[in-house]
Amino acid sequence: xxxxxxxxxxxxxxxxxxxxxxxxxxxxxxxxxxxxxxxxxxxxxxxxxxxxxxxxxxxxxxxxxxxxxxxxxxxxxxxxxxxxxxxxxxxxxxxxxxxxxxxxxxxxxxxxxxxxxxxxxxxxxxxxxxxxxxxxxxxxxxxxxxxxxxxxxxxxxxxxxxxxxxxxxxxxxxxxxxxxxxxxxxxxxxxxxxxxxxxxxxxxxxxxxxxxxxxxxxxxxxxxxxxxxxxxxxxxxxxxxxxxxxxxxxxxxxxxxxxxxxxxxxxxxxxxxxxxxxxxxxxxxxxxxxxxxxxxxxxxxxxxxxxxxxxxxxxxxxxxxxxxxxxxxxxxxxxxxxxxxxxxxxxxxxxxxxxxxxxxxxxxxxxxxxxxxxxxxxxxxxxxxxxxxxxxxxxxxxxxxxxxxxxxxxxxxxxxxxxxxxxxxxxxxxxxxxxxxxxxxxxxxxxx
Amino acid sequence: xxxxxxxxxxxxxxxxxxxxxxxxxxxxxxxxxxxxxxxxxxxxxxxxxxxxxxxxxxxxxxxxxxxxxxxxxxxxxxxxxxxxxxxxxxxxxxxxxxxxxxxxxxxxxxxxxxxxxxxxxxxxxxxxxxxxxxxxxxxxxxxxxxxxxxxxxxxxxxxxxxxxxxxxxxxxxxxxxxxxxxxxxxxxxxxxxxxxxxxxxxxxxxxxxxxxxxxxxxxxxxxxxxxxxxxxxxxxxxxxxxxxxxxxxxxxxxxxxxxxxxxxxxxxxxxxxxxxxxxxxxxxxxxxxxxxxxxxxxxxxxxxxxxxxxxxxxxxxxxxxxxxxxxxxxxxxxxxxxxxxxxxxxxxxxxxxxxxxxxxxxxxxxxxxxxxxxxxxxxxxxxxxxxxxxxxxxxxxxxxxxxxxxxxxxxxxxxxxxxxxxxxxxxxxxxxxxxxxxxxxxxxxxxx
Numbered sequence: 001x002x003x004x005x006x007x008x009x010x011x012x013x014x015x016x017x018x019x020x021x022x023x024x025x026x027x028x029x030x031x032x033x034x035x036x037x038x039x040x041x042x043x044x045x046x047x048x049x050x051x052x053x054x055x056x057x058x059x060x061x062x063x064x065x066x067x068x069x070x071x072x073x074x075x076x077x078x079x080x081x082x083x084x085x086x087x088x089x090x091x092x093x094x095x096x097x098x099x100x101x102x103x104x105x106x107x108x109x110x111x112x113x114x115x116x117x118x119x120x121x122x123x124x125x126x127x128x129x130x131x132x133x134x135x136x137x138x139x140x141x142x143x144x145x146x147x148x149x150x151x152x153x154x155x156x157x158x159x160x161x162x163x164x165x166x167x168x169x170x171x172x173x174x175x176x177x178x179x180x181x182x183x184x185x186x187x188x189x190x191x192x193x194x195x196x197x198x199x200x201x202x203x204x205x206x207x208x209x210x211x212x213x214x215x216x217x218x219x220x221x222x223x224x225x226x227x228x229x230x231x232x233x234x235x236x237x238x239x240x241x242x243x244x245x246x247x248x249x250x251x252x253x254x255x256x257x258x259x260x261x262x263x264x265x266x267x268x269x270x271x272x273x274x275x276x277x278x279x280x281x282x283x284x285x286x287x288x289x290x291x292x293x294x295x296x297x298x299x300x301x302x303x304x305x306x307x308x309x310x311x312x313x314x315x316x317x318x319x320x321x322x323x324x325x326x327x328x329x330x331x332x333x334x335x336x337x338x339x340x341x342x343x344x345x346x347x348x349x350x351x352x353x354x355x356x357x358x359x360x361x362x363x364x365x366x367x368x369x370x371x372x373x374x375x376x377x378x379x380x381x382x383x384x385x386x387x388x389x390x391x392x393x394x395x396x397x398x399x400x401x402x403x404x405x406x407x408x409x410x411x412x413x414x415x416x417x418x419x420x421x422x423x424x425x426x427x428x429x430x431x432x433x434x435x436x437x438x439x440x441x442x443x444x445x446x447x448x
Numbered sequence: 449x450x451x452x453x454x455x456x457x458x459x460x461x462x463x464x465x466x467x468x469x470x471x472x473x474x475x476x477x478x479x480x481x482x483x484x485x486x487x488x489x490x491x492x493x494x495x496x497x498x499x500x501x502x503x504x505x506x507x508x509x510x511x512x513x514x515x516x517x518x519x520x521x522x523x524x525x526x527x528x529x530x531x532x533x534x535x536x537x538x539x540x541x542x543x544x545x546x547x548x549x550x551x552x553x554x555x556x557x558x559x560x561x562x563x564x565x566x567x568x569x570x571x572x573x574x575x576x577x578x579x580x581x582x583x584x585x586x587x588x589x590x591x592x593x594x595x596x597x598x599x600x601x602x603x604x605x606x607x608x609x610x611x612x613x614x615x616x617x618x619x620x621x622x623x624x625x626x627x628x629x630x631x632x633x634x635x636x637x638x639x640x641x642x643x644x645x646x647x648x649x650x651x652x653x654x655x656x657x658x659x660x661x662x663x664x665x666x667x668x669x670x671x672x673x674x675x676x677x678x679x680x681x682x683x684x685x686x687x688x689x690x691x692x693x694x695x696x697x698x699x700x701x702x703x704x705x706x707x708x709x710x711x712x713x714x715x716x717x718x719x720x721x722x723x724x725x726x727x728x729x730x731x732x733x734x735x736x737x738x739x740x741x742x743x744x745x746x747x748x749x750x751x752x753x754x755x756x757x758x759x760x761x762x763x764x765x766x767x768x769x770x771x772x773x774x775x776x777x778x779x780x781x782x783x784x785x786x787x788x789x790x791x792x793x794x795x796x797x798x799x800x801x802x803x804x805x806x807x808x809x810x811x812x813x814x815x816x817x818x819x820x821x822x823x824x825x826x827x828x829x830x831x832x833x834x835x836x837x838x839x840x841x842x843x844x845x846x847x848x849x850x851x852x853x854x855x856x857x858x859x860x861x862x863x864x865x866x867x868x869x870x871x872x873x874x875x876x877x878x879x880x881x882x883x884x885x886x887x888x889x890x891x892x893x894x895x896x
Contacts, residue, residue, distance in 0.1 A: 001601070001602075001605060001716060002605050002609060002614055002618075006609055006611060006614055007605065007608040007609055008608060008609065008610055009608060010607060010608055010609075010610065010651060012651070048874070049600065049604065049872070049873065049874045050873045050874075066514040066515065066516045066517075067514065067873055068514045068873060069514075071873050073648070073872040073873060075648040075649065075872070076648060076872060079647035079648060080646075080647045080648075080650035081647045084650075087650075087651070089604075089607070089608065090601075090604040090874070091608070107608060141873075152497065153449070153538075154449075156497065156537075156538040157449060157450050157455065159458060159537070160455040160456060160457060160458055160537065160539070160555060161450060161454055161455055161456065161458075162456055162458065163454060166450055166454055170450075198528075199527035199528045199529045200521070200523040200524060200527060200528075201523065202528035202532075202535075203458060203460070203535070268449060406858050407855060407858065410854050410855065410858060424497070424521040424523070424524060425497065425498045425515055425516060425519050425521060425589075426496070426497045426498075426538070
């Protein structure tokens with residue numbers, strides 16, 4: 001492997017205008033799919049070589065799916081037979097210079113004619129470094145695999161201790177954040193407790209396993225309708241999830257979680273699904289950033305620039321209907337990416353641009369087997385089996401790539417008919433952020 | 449996570465005789481499946497929580513399959529509804545004391561009535577620590593994932609260097625060992641070069657990618673028939689693999705591989721598929737070990753003991769027909785495990801034991817799409833498409849668990865019709881044994 005000094009971006013020279021896209025998420029790929037390579041050279045930077053279907057990431061953490069079911073390699077998606085002037089680079093962007101029209105990376109700079117920032121979000125620990133150090137985030141595939149290993153190793157260890165207090169710490173799982181990720185993970189853990197874990201770990205009493213979901217607002221799934229929140233609460237309650245509303249986790253030292261309401265919970269596993277902030281980039285003018293996101297006009301142009309755009313979660317398009325911006329889900333990113341794919345050619349031809357109009361396709365969340373909630377356009381709210389079928393259909397159809405659909409569908413069909421999670425493999429050495437106890441465990445117990 | 453002092457094995461007390469099985473490979477699981485839990489308490493130790501179908505491991509390395517397609521959790525396989533007195537512990541065995549009838553682990557000892565050593569093999573670097581430090585082994589799932597990341601990152605880096613010498617080092621792949629793993633991996637890499645990589649990496653010239661297979665003997669697949677060796681050579685040659693027979697790699701420093709024949713090859717990736725030795729265990733009497741394996745009689749009893757057994761690759765059953773022991777493949781392990789599952793109840797009832805007779809079911813190796821070689825009983829040797837179909841059928845049928853069959857079959861069907869490898873995801877941080885350049889790469893280029 002080479003040192004940074006030995007590398008260069010190697011972007012081919014071109015006479016076409018160059019579009020640089022930072023980020024291969026929902027916004028970035030939907031834009032790149034639209035852009036005609038005969039008119040533009042397209043350069044995409046990402047720190048992963050794949051596009052992830054993040055709404056299903058919790059299933060990787062809960063041993064339901066393997067990474068390839070929810071991720072598609074970007075180079076495969078934009079292979080040169082279909083996108084002859086598309087250039088992917090697996091590299092970290094360190095900043096931009098809008099005046100010089102340049103993007104900086106760790107191995108050199110590249111000039112752009114059009115720049116699209118589609119960097120999405122990162123976990124937000126609200127300045128609490130202790131929680132950042134000890135909590136398990138759930139934003140990336142390696143994090144989901146780490147969490148899966150952690151959950152399974154907790155039960156392995158719980159099988160091997162006679163100390164009831166230690167065992168209880170291993171069997172308590174605290175999920176911070178009652179948004180879709182927190183709710184869906186809580187439901188998946190409850191299903192595992194009901195159907196899979198007792199026969200896997202016959203030495204353990206699973207009435208001692210506690211799943212505690214903590215949400216700061218007074219209802220679950222705050223972005224959804226009150227009806228959906230109520231049904232979600234009811235379903236999770238039926239599944240035996242302990243729900244704490246209107247309170248926060250104020251500290252966590254790796255064992256003891258302190259809640260704002262005074263409650264103390266001892267747990268080896270605290271999962272952080274509480275908040276995100278925009279993955280900002282160095283070199284943006286301060287005036288274009290508000291609430292950690294980039295202010296854009298209705299064409300997704302960054303305020304003050306006609307050739308710099310932000311799309312998806314990182315963009316803050318303040319409209320009368322959306323004073324706080326669009327919801328942080330896939331649809332605005334997809335729709336903005338597609339629209340920008342049409343607007344860039346118009347900009348090139350000096351034609352009028354089409355303003356963005358968000359088409360709300362509704363919201364869905366799955367709580368467990370046969371249980372989901374749906375808010376559909378036209379004030380339609382429902383739950384239960386029908387919502388579950390809708391959820392399944394929407395997610396399988398939305399998955400990128402033919403193969404993923406097949407794999408995901410056969411996984412789900414199998415789990416539906418057998419109550420089985422198939423992928424309970426502890427594969428990656430467990431590495432806990434901040435301490436090395438997990439690493440030590442591997443070294444002492446399992447290494448050669 | 450707990451410290452070793454806080455853990456204990458927690459094996460339930462029992463009045464039944466206790467069988468302790470070390471290792472959940474082909475031998476261990478086939479034994480455990482046979483043993484009636486009403487007569488025996490069964491304890492299994494392994495350092496992984498899954499059974500791996502190792503003949504397909506190279507497909508994980510070559511981005512063809514995900515780990516869950518070739519691995520099955522041991523606790524799922526032996527769930528308590530089907531095996532009520534089976535006890536799995538994810539723990540490292542440190543030794544045995546045959547006189548005290550005790551197994552030592554890092555967290556305590558357990559007494560046994562019957563002990564079965566089914567620990568298999570580990571890579572053998574023939575004492576060359578430098579090669580051990582820099583080569584990529586391919587014996588375990590994390591190693592296969594590391595190798596996959598390494599291969600893909602070589603192309604990512606090759607796309608980003610202007611130095612032709614560095615690029616060549618990144619695009620040379622040396623595979624040491626012309627047994628099944630080396631041959632099958634070489635074939636898979638050649639298929640990737642032909643069908644997948646050129647459209648993924650349009651900036652690279654894949655005529656510069658070299659796959660060099662080094663074998664010390666004078667033919668490939670030495671355990672198979674000369675006919676199979678010849679066909680394998682021909683198929684690999686057609687696929688553009690550079691084959692070096694009758695020579696060895698004598699040193700490798702991470703960049704420069706020196707061959708015994710004087711040849712020097714510069715490569716960033718040297719894959720070690722050259723040799724294995726028995727995974728021996730402390731406490732065995734010296735007289736029971738020969739050629740790194742455990743001497744057993746025809747009932748798999750370790751010489752000198754009637755209650756201690758070794759099965760599979762670790763066992764050395766010296767018979768007139770097999771002066772060097774049985775071949776190091778799955779079948780002897782499977783057959784010995786099954787037979788011991790019948791013999792242990794006989795031993796308990798003081799009935800005569802049945803001696804082991806190896807039933808050779810033949811050998812198969814796959815070289816590429818539509819290309820395989822087969823040696824079947826009755827001196828039947830053939831290759832090509834027919835052998836490929838037989839290979840596919842045998843391997844899919846042999847895979848453990850209904851779900852794996854479905855996933856593997858749909859993967860293969862997809863690849864067969866589309867020439868696509870689906871799982872080209874760089875997921876795990878690349879960690880190279882011995883140096884931290886890979887880690888540094890991740891930190892500098894991709895980390896937050």
